[in-house]
Amino acid sequence: DTGVSQDPRHKITKRGQNVTFRCDPISEHNRLYWYRQTLGQGPEFLTYFQNEAQLEKSRLLSDRFSAERPKGSFSTLEIQRTEQGDSAMYLCASSQGQNQPQHFGDGTRLSIL
Amino acid sequence: KNEVEQSPQNLTAQEGEFITINCSYSVGISALHWLQQHPGGGIVSLFMLSSGKKKHGRLIATINIQEKHSSLHITASHPRDSAVYICAVRSYNTDKLIFGTGTRLQVFP
Numbered sequence: 670d671t672g673v674s675q676d677p678r679h680k681i682t683k684r685g686q687n688v689t690f691r692c693d694p695i696s697e698h699n700r701l702y703w704y705r706q707t708l709g710q711g712p713e714f715l716t717y718f719q720n721e722a723q724l725e726k727s728r729l730l731s732d733r734f735s736a737e738r739p740k741g742s743f744s745t746l747e748i749q750r751t752e753q754g755d756s757a758m759y760l761c762a763s764s765q766g767q768n769q770p771q772h773f774g775d776g777t778r779l780s781i782l
Numbered sequence: 783k784n785e786v787e788q789s790p791q792n793l794t795a796q797e798g799e800f801i802t803i804n805c806s807y808s809v810g811i812s813a814l815h816w817l818q819q820h821p822g823g824g825i826v827s828l829f830m831l832s833s834g835k836k837k838h839g840r841l842i843a844t845i846n847i848q849e850k851h852s853s854l855h856i857t858a859s860h861p862r863d864s865a866v867y868i869c870a871v872r873s874y875n876t877d878k879l880i881f882g883t884g885t886r887l888q889v890f891p
Contacts, residue, residue: 700877706823711786711868711881725878758823767877768812773825 671695673774675761681780682751689747690777694763701744702771703736704760705729712760718744748779756781785809788869788882795889801856803885805869808850812872815879816843816854819866828854828867859889 674693682688694701699720704712715734716726720741730736733752738744748755758778762771786807795801805814816828829836829843831852836843840859845852856863866886870879 702878704879704881709883711870711883712825712879714878714880717878725876727878760823760825762825764877768872770815770827770830771879772827773817776823776825778823 673761673763673772675759675774675777677777678775679778679780681782683782684751684753686751687747687749688751688779689745690759690761690779691743691745692761692763692774693743694761695772698763698765698772699741700764700766700769700771701738702762702764703744703746704762706758706760706776707756712758715746715759751779751781753781755779784882785880786869786871786882788885790885791883793885793887795859795887797860797889797891799859799889801859801863801887801889803854803867803869803887805852805854805882806850807852807869807871807880809871809873809880811847811850812874814845814852815870815872816852817868817870819868819884825868856887859887861889861891864888 702717703715706712718738733749758776760776762773764771818826840857842855866884868884869882
């Protein structure tokens with residue numbers, strides 16, 4: 670069990686660029702969650718998947734954000750035309766199923782110049 | 783008003799002190815989580831509970847469903863307990879977590 674893995678750990682980009690983050694869940698965990706955390710705040714829910722199906726999306730997830738989990742294993746979160754307000758820690762978690770403990774990765778810190 | 787409120791926001795203690803962090807929530811829940819976050823971002827799940835009390839080492843978590851309140855206690859605190867402690871709830875009709883803003887704990891030798 671290697672835990673939830675996120676890549677990259679830190680991304681610095683200029684405003685207006687597109688960025689993509691990857692999350693590899695614990696193997697055989699069928700649920701995968703994305704959260705966003707800004708400085709000094711608790712994480713906020715973005716979206717979650719069961720296998721390849723995206724079950725719920727937050728209204729925080731504007732049209733510039735898209736998440737996929739094409740084969741029900743790893744997931745990607747893409748942000749298009751990044752804005753200053755997108756600067757945050759993006760956290761991924763996985764679980765064995767509904768109402769099970771969620772295991773978190775170390776996050777990807779996004780900094781927009 | 784946030785759906786999950788924690789108090790205090792910041793807490794300073796001397797090594798060995800008994801520590802209590804409180805969490806109140808306003809939604810119906812299926813479970814409540816206590817999480818620990820160290821500098822750099824990594825989050826570790828400490829407890830998931832839906833009733834009563836759980837204990838793990840020096841950590842104790844309690845929940846009162848009727849009062850919509852939970853507490854996290856740390857006995858004999860140690861500098862390595864310094865971290866942000868976050869309360870999160872899962873409401874009945876969804877699997878997402880709703881988080882409090884966290885309590886920053888610093889324990890000094």
